[in-house]
Amino acid sequence: MKVRTIPYGYKVENGKTIPDEGEARIVKRIFTAYINGEGLMRIADALTEEKVPVWEGNAVWSKNRIRRILSDERYVGGNGYPAILSDEMFIAAKKTAQQKGFKAEPRQPLIEYLTQRVACGQCGSRLRRLQQARFNGSWNCPCGCVFGRSVTDNSILRKLEAVLQKVYRNKELLLAEAEGTFYVKTPEVIRYSNEIGRMIHSSEPSFSVTKNVILECAAIKFRACKERRFPIYTERVMKTFENAKAEDLMTLPFAENTVDSVIVGNSGDIIVRFMNAVEVHCGR
Numbered sequence: 001m002k003v004r005t006i007p008y009g010y011k012v013e014n015g016k017t018i019p020d021e022g023e024a025r026i027v028k029r030i031f032t033a034y035i036n037g038e039g040l041m042r043i044a045d046a047l048t049e050e051k052v053p054v055w056e057g058n059a060v061w062s063k064n065r066i067r068r069i070l071s072d073e074r075y076v077g078g079n080g081y082p083a084i085l086s087d088e089m090f091i092a093a094k095k096t097a098q099q100k101g102f103k104a105e106p107r108q109p110l111i112e113y114l115t116q117r118v119a120c121g122q123c124g125s126r127l128r129r130l131q132q133a134r135f136n137g138s139w140n141c142p143c144g145c146v147f148g149r150s151v152t153d154n155s156i157l158r159k160l161e162a163v164l165q166k167v168y169r170n171k172e173l174l175l176a177e178a179e180g181t182f183y184v185k186t187p188e189v190i191r192y193s194n195e196i197g198r199m200i201h202s203s204e205p206s207f208s209v210t211k212n213v214i215l216e217c218a219a220i221k222f223r224a225c226k227e228r229r230f231p232i233y234t235e236r237v238m239k240t241f242e243n244a245k246a247e248d249l250m251t252l253p254f255a256e257n258t259v260d261s262v263i264v265g266n267s268g269d270i271i272v273r274f275m276n277a278v279e280v281h282c283g284r
Contacts, residue, residue: 007074008054009084017081024084026052030069031085035092040066070097073130073138080146090130109252111137111153114262118156120145121265127151139264149268156270157250159282160262163272164249167280171241174234174278186224192217233276 006012009027011020026047033043044061051059069075076090077083111129118127122145129139139151149155167173196217199210240257248254263271263279273279 019084027084031089031093035096078140117261119263121263147268159270161250163280163282188220237274237276
């Protein structure tokens, strides 16, 4: 009997993992049937009766196998796999499971805060969080970036705590200003600037039109500027650490006053960017 090394619904072709057209149809059928009210055992029995192969030499489907398929985030592009399902279908199946009593653990407040602040260190996209029923939530990049280790609630929280504890013991880390560019002349700014120059040097310049273009250009330049967060926010972040107890570090109020974002590197390690733009690596 041949043992599968990749999830049901995929195959390896020319060294790349791609959807298997036939199996992908079965995956969609399983999700559709479950969302429409069919139970796990009924879905499994129907596939077994039809002799739909699970893998070569095995056409026996079980309730647990169906459950694993319904909770596998790789079908929506998790862990670098090409998506077979839409996010909407996956979420609909999760809601169906919750309604049937297969409930996911509620998000803790700190995780809720981080859902808008965890970013991919490879492409900059905000990571997408998928909470498995009864299991720890996991995170993946919507652009398909692959991480060396699984990114889960537990791994993020554990590494975040390590950074916060390190800064708590050595607050001087918050004084290390990072180099940064606070204004970049965008193509739109260049285009407006050139237009202003052309209008000013025209034979019959229009004051009102030129003024409006200059004001629009100023607004575009302002949007192209980044806030210089260091040292403006440094005092506030420092005071939050100085007034906190060790047990306060992993609370929502503390995070709201100190943590701007969490950046996940390709190895799964994180960098914490604080409100004053200082970045601290979990391993340094």
